[in-house]
Every structure is written in structure tokens, then in C-alpha cells.
């Protein structure tokens with residue numbers, strides 16, 4: 001006990017200056033440090049551009065199948081969009097100050113071929129379960145993309161890191177995640193962390 005206390009006392013000033021706390025940015029509640037919340041577009045901001053999926057659970061289940069565990073979504077919220085090839089661009093934008101970034105999404109793996117499922121809003125288009133994402137940081141393209149197609153298992157993959165960046169300069173950064181123009185892509189954005 002005594003030794004542990006002494007150790008803490010001696011190392012504490014160093015630990016405080018070197019320790020980096022992980023920050024997080026929830027899709028809905030944003031970053032508690034800065035009180036900023038992510039921005040979502042569609043330029044048209046149409047009804048179907050982005051949904052807080054926690055409020056559309058029946059449509060969500062209709063789209064991707066049963067067995068979604070809300071408790072496994074960070075803060076029990078996640079933003080949902082389905083980008084059809086010819087729609088307005090869909091983006092998630094947020095800022096953070098740090099040297100690394102991880103972005104987490106939920107991946108749907110519907111059993112049925114999505115193109116056979118009627119779109120949950122009766123749009124004249126099939127449900128999209130593919131991911132096809134591109135990213136920019138401080139307006140420059142990030143040399144990574146993310147793709148996923150259903151593995152047919154019927155199991156959602158939670159807490160899936162779609163992008164991991166490190167070694168960034170310790171300044172404020174602006175990050176944008178986009179559904180790739182010219183293809184169909186869903187995005188189930190859950191949260192991001194930075195250090």
C-alpha cells in the first residue's frame with residue numbers, strides 16, 4: 001500500500017504531462033470535450049438522407065434482418081444512411097484535436113441478397129448493405145478506403161474500425177467520411193475515438 005502510494009506520488013507529474021486521454025465522438029451526442037456533434041449531409045438533406053437508426057428500429061430490422069443488439073452500439077445510437085448510386089453525396093464530418101483517429105461503424109450482413117429485399121421505405125431501389133467509403137482529412141484524400149459486402153451470416157458486426165490513422169500532427173483536424181460517388185453504399189456510423 002505505502003509503496004504503491006509513493007510510486008504514484010513520484011511518477012505522477014511525469015504521467016500527467018505524457019498521458020493522453022482517449023477522446024470519443026458519438027454519432028448523436030458528439031464529443032463531450034468540445035460539445036461538437038458530427039454534421040451529416042446530403043446537400044438536399046432529404047427525408048432519407050440520414051436517420052438516427054435508434055428511432056427507426058423497425059425499418060432498420062426490415063432492411064437488414066433480425067438480431068440487432070442496440071446495447072452493442074456505442075451510446076445506443078448510430079446514424080444510418082443508404083447512398084444510392086445516383087443520390088446526393090452522403091458525408092459525415094467532424095473535428096478533433098489529436099495525433100490518431102479511429103472510426104467505428106456497424107456492418108450489416110443480411111442473409112438474403114439485398115437486391116431481393118424491398119427497400120424499407122418503398123423507394124424504387126433495393127436495400128443497400130455494401131459499404132464503399134472514402135475519407136478526407138483536412139481536405140486531402142486519405143490513402144485508405146473501406147469496402148464490405150454481406151458475408152450472408154445474418155450477424156451484424158459491431159464496433160468495426162473502418163479507418164485507423166496515426167502519426168498526425170497535434171493540431172485540430174477536420175475529418176470527412178463519404179459514401180463513394182458512383183456506387184451504392186450504406187453507412188451505419190457509430191462513433192470515433194482520437195488520442
Ligand SMILES: *[C@@H]1O[C@H](CO)[C@@H](O)[C@H](O)[C@H]1NC(C)=O
Nearest residue numbers: 028052053054055076077078
Ligand atoms: C428519438 O426521437 C425522439 C423524439 O423526436 C427524440 O427525443 C430522441 O432524442 C430520439 N432518440 C435518439 C437516440 O435520437
Ligand SMILES: *[C@@H]1O[C@H](CO)[C@@H](O)[C@H](O)[C@H]1NC(C)=O
Nearest residue numbers: 024026029030032074075076
Ligand atoms: C456515451 O458513452 C460514454 C462512454 O461509455 C459515456 O461516458 C457517456 O456518458 C455516454 N453519453 C451518453 C449521452 O450516453
Ligand SMILES: *[C@@H]1O[C@H](CO)[C@@H](O)[C@H](O)[C@H]1NC(C)=O
Nearest residue numbers: 084085086115124125126184
Ligand atoms: C444501386 O442503386 C440503384 C438505384 O439508385 C439501383 O438501380 C441499382 O440496382 C443498385 N446497384 C446495386 C449493385 O445494388
Ligand SMILES: *[C@@H]1O[C@H](CO)[C@@H](O)[C@H](O)[C@H]1NC(C)=O
Nearest residue numbers: 111112113114115116117152
Ligand atoms: C433473388 O431473386 C432471384 C430472382 O427471383 C432468385 O433467382 C435468387 O435465387 C434470389 N436470391 C436470393 C439470395 O434470395
Ligand SMILES: *[C@@H]1O[C@H](CO)[C@@H](O)[C@H](O)[C@H]1NC(C)=O
Nearest residue numbers: 130131132147148149182183
Ligand atoms: C466500390 O466502388 C468501386 C469503384 O466504383 C467498385 O469497383 C467496387 O466494386 C465497389 N465495391 C463494393 C463492395 O461495392
Ligand SMILES: *[C@@H]1O[C@H](CO)[C@@H](O)[C@H](O)[C@H]1NC(C)=O
Nearest residue numbers: 135140141142143144145146
Ligand atoms: C497509397 O497506398 C498504396 C498502397 O498501400 C501505396 O502503394 C501508395 O504509394 C500510397 N500513396 C500515397 C500517396 O501515399
Ligand SMILES: *[C@@H]1O[C@H](CO)[C@@H](O)[C@H](O)[C@H]1NC(C)=O
Nearest residue numbers: 072074102104158159160161
Ligand atoms: C471496440 O473496439 C476497440 C478497438 O478494437 C476496443 O478498444 C474497444 O474496447 C471495443 N469496444 C467494445 C465495446 O467492444
